[in-house]
Amino acid sequence: MNTLNLHERIEQLEQELLALEMENHELTQKMLKAQFEDHKLREIQKLAKVGTWSLNHLSYNLSLSSELSMILFGEEQVPQSLSWDSFLQLIGGLAEQNIGTTIMQEVIIGGQQKTFEHKMVKPDGETLYVKHCCETFYNSIGQPLNSVGLMQDITLEKINEIRLEQLSITDELTGLNNRRKTNEVLVAQHDLVQRYDSDCTAILFDLDLFKQFNDLFGHQTGDEVLQTVAQKIKDNLRSADICGRWGGEEFLVICQNTPVSDATMVAEKLRCVIAAINLSCKMPVTASFGVAQFSKGEPLQAFLKRLDQTLYTSKKAGRDQVNTSLYQA
Numbered sequence: 001m002n003t004l005n006l007h008e009r010i011e012q013l014e015q016e017l018l019a020l021e022m023e024n025h026e027l028t029q030k031m032l033k034a035q036f037e038d039h040k041l042r043e044i045q046k047l048a049k050v051g052t053w054s055l056n057h058l059s060y061n062l063s064l065s066s067e068l069s070m071i072l073f074g075e076e077q078v079p080q081s082l083s084w085d086s087f088l089q090l091i092g093g094l095a096e097q098n099i100g101t102t103i104m105q106e107v108i109i110g111g112q113q114k115t116f117e118h119k120m121v122k123p124d125g126e127t128l129y130v131k132h133c134c135e136t137f138y139n140s141i142g143q144p145l146n147s148v149g150l151m152q153d154i155t156l157e158k159i160n161e162i163r164l165e166q167l168s169i170t171d172e173l174t175g176l177n178n179r180r181k182t183n184e185v186l187v188a189q190h191d192l193v194q195r196y197d198s199d200c201t202a203i204l205f206d207l208d209l210f211k212q213f214n215d216l217f218g219h220q221t222g223d224e225v226l227q228t229v230a231q232k233i234k235d236n237l238r239s240a241d242i243c244g245r246w247g248g249e250e251f252l253v254i255c256q257n258t259p260v261s262d263a264t265m266v267a268e269k270l271r272c273v274i275a276a277i278n279l280s281c282k283m284p285v286t287a288s289f290g291v292a293q294f295s296k297g298e299p300l301q302a303f304l305k306r307l308d309q310t311l312y313t314s315k316k317a318g319r320d321q322v323n324t325s326l327y328q329a
């Protein structure tokens with residue numbers, strides 16, 4: 001090779017090197033961009049508390065994204081490998097007939113995309129609420145290839161929602177059900193009786209001469225009397241009985257699956273419990289009761305009127321007593 005050719009060859013190689021360097025630079029830029037995008041995606045997933053899983057239908061191999069592992073296991077407890085069955089077990093948690101497991105199995109078999117919310121119990125015993133979306137993908141001859149799922153941890157939002165829901169149905173002063181919730185239960189029980197002719201009885205009671213507590217000791221003492229009475233009622237009712245604050249110093253107890261004879265005994269017990277309360281203001285507290293059983297064919301408004309009149313009978317007859325009304329069609 002003469003000097004001229006050698007010179008040309010060097011120039012050619014230099015140009016090729018430059019082109020390679022440019023290509024390399026471009027590739028590095030692309031890689032950095034991809035890494036940045038990947039990092040961004042992970043950060044977004046972390047922020048949104050979202051993770052993914054995928055199940056290969058041929059190997060039955062399950063893989064979880066690191067974000068999902070974090071959501072399910074936290075930093076320290078990520079297992080080396082997780083089988084599909086253990087994953088389902090985890091999703092199903094301790095709850096029987098867990099909707100999460102059921103729907104996931106449906107998607108695995110049926111393939112349709114589904115989005116649903118469910119509750120699960122983490123290995124550390126903590127309750128987790130998740131929004132879950134999963135789908136199965138098929139090859140051209142309809143064989144399932146893989147199923148993928150996206151899970152979002154919505155525990156905080158759910159807990160706030162539950163708290164708000166609880167607040168909206170609770171009487172602030174006494175912690176009992178408020179009138180709205182009590183009325184809801186009343187309507188539902190009335191409907192059940194109309195449909196099944198079941199036994200359900202309501203007890204309405206009103207504290208006697210309650211105005212005196214406010215007048216003699218102040219509103220604050222009046223409030224404390226209402227709270228003490230509410231607590232006593234809670235302590236002395238079955239968990240199936242529903243109790244609510246119906247008005248100022250008026251309470252309503254709904255005893256499901258209870259005929260009027262049994263509910264009258266409940267009312268008598270509550271009357272005694274209230275009369276035995278020892279208030280710090282030393283004034284006795286009593287209540288007057290009306291008891292009535294729902295009847296098939298009786299409209300709710302008519303029933304409430306009958307119940308109210310029965311309570312009024314107790315007031316008129318001297319207070320601190322229980323009166324029962326029997327339905328006459």
Ligand SMILES: Nc1nc2c(ncn2[C@@H]2O[C@H](COP(=O)(O)OP(=O)(O)OP(=O)(O)O)[C@@H](O)[C@H]2O)c(=O)[nH]1
Pocket residue numbers: 173206207208209210211212214218219220221222223226247248249315319
């Ligand atoms: N402290 C307090 N008082 C309340 C509350 N709601 C209603 N009241 C009071 O309860 C009193 C009810 O008075 P009345 O309707 O005259 O009845 P009563 O004094 O209990 O007399 P009888 O029902 O006839 O035995 C009123 O003074 C109301 O202001 C409350 O949340 N806190």
